[in-house]
Amino acid sequence: YLRHPITDAVTEGLNSKIQTIKSNARGFRSFENYRIRILFFCGKLDLYPL
Known part of the structure; x- marks a missing residue:
């Protein structure tokens, strides 16, 4: 973290x-x-798709 301020x-x-x-x-x-x-709970699926 000290060299590259990137976390996971x-x-x-x-x-x-x-x-x-x-x-x-x-x-x-x-x-x-x-x-x-x-997919639904992680936000990639619509509740009411078209």
């Missing part, structure tokens, strides 16, 4: 959110449902 805080935060989703998603039978849940 954003990546760690996103990983933490995904791990929380993963722990709540136990029992999903398909990877696609798990993927959609991650």
Whole structure:
């Protein structure tokens, strides 16, 4: 950090959110449902698509 003032805080935060989703998603039978849940909660999927 002293040489290059860059941290991986954003990546760690996103990983933490995904791990929380993963722990709540136990029992999903398909990877696609798990993927959609991650995209929805991480802000890449609209609640009401056109």
